Amino acid sequence: MTLSSTPGLARFNALSDDEATAALHEVCASAAWGRAILSRRPYTTAEALLAGSDAAMAELTREDLADAMAGHPPIGRPAPGDPTSSREQRGMADATEELKAEMLELNLAYQERFGHVFLICATGATGEQMRDAVKSRIGNSPEQECEIVRTELGKINRIRLTRLVTEGE
Numbered sequence: 001m002t003l004s005s006t007p008g009l010a011r012f013n014a015l016s017d018d019e020a021t022a023a024l025h026e027v028c029a030s031a032a033w034g035r036a037i038l039s040r041r042p043y044t045t046a047e048a049l050l051a052g053s054d055a056a057m058a059e060l061t062r063e064d065l066a067d068a069m070a071g072h073p074p075i076g077r078p079a080p081g082d083p084t085s086s087r088e089q090r091g092m093a094d095a096t097e098e099l100k101a102e103m104l105e106l107n108l109a110y111q112e113r114f115g116h117v118f119l120i121c122a123t124g125a126t127g128e129q130m131r132d133a134v135k136s137r138i139g140n141s142p143e144q145e146c147e148i149v150r151t152e153l154g155k156i157n158r159i160r161l162t163r164l165v166t167e168g169e
Contacts, residue, residue, distance in 0.1 A: 006046055006166060008167055009045070012043070012164060013041055013043060020037075020038055021038065024037055025071075026084070026160070026164075027161055027164060028068050028153065028157050029067055029072075030060060030064045030065070030067045030068035030071075031064075031067060032056075032059075032064040032067070033056045033060060033068060036055070036059060037053060040052045046161075046162065046165050050161060050162070053154070053157050053158060053161055054154055054158075057153060057157065058150075060150065062146060065149060065150060065153070066116060068153050069117055069119055069149065069153070072085070072117055072119055073117070074107045074111075075092060075103055075107060075117075075118055075122060075130050075134070076092045076095070076100050076103040076104060076130075084160070087123075088122050088156070089122050090122075091125045091126045091127050091129065091130060092122075092127045092130065094127070095127035095128075099127050099128070099131060102131060103127070103131055106131065107134070109138060110134055113138060114142060114145055118137070119152050119156075120152050121152050121155035
């Protein structure tokens with residue numbers, strides 16, 4: 001599918017700043033990221049929007065990244081009533097109780113080590129793949145993990161933005 005100019009993109013470009021800010025907050029909880037996306041409107045193509053997201057993500061400080069991560073529930077525990085986190089973490093839905101318990105322990109160990117939730121672009125990943133990722137990343141330095149988190153957030157934002165500008169088409 002090409003993401004050239006779409007009716008969803010036109011709708012996004014036409015939103016008031018307040019409406020666009022609210023829509024972008026659903027994509028990413030970082031206010032700095034949202035402001036950067038807004039400042040580049042209007043977008044002529046969805047590809048330009050995604051490139052703008054990538055640029056905004058690269059500019060985020062550690063504090064901005066912390067704001068962004070605050071909008072993500074732990075893997076295996078999607079936010080109640082939040083269809084986005086449930087959809088993205090679908091790979092954990094059919095996990096065994098043993099795997100869910102292991103993920104809870106790993107999530108807690110990761111959070112204790114790094115001070116934030118384990119963040120991964122979970123779309124399309126199985127529970128086992130998510131477990132293996134946290135196991136492999138828990139030994140990273142805080143600096144390494146910060147850059148991995150930035151990359152994972154960028155992937156999540158791209159998926160969510162694509163959905164934002166293609167929904168209803």
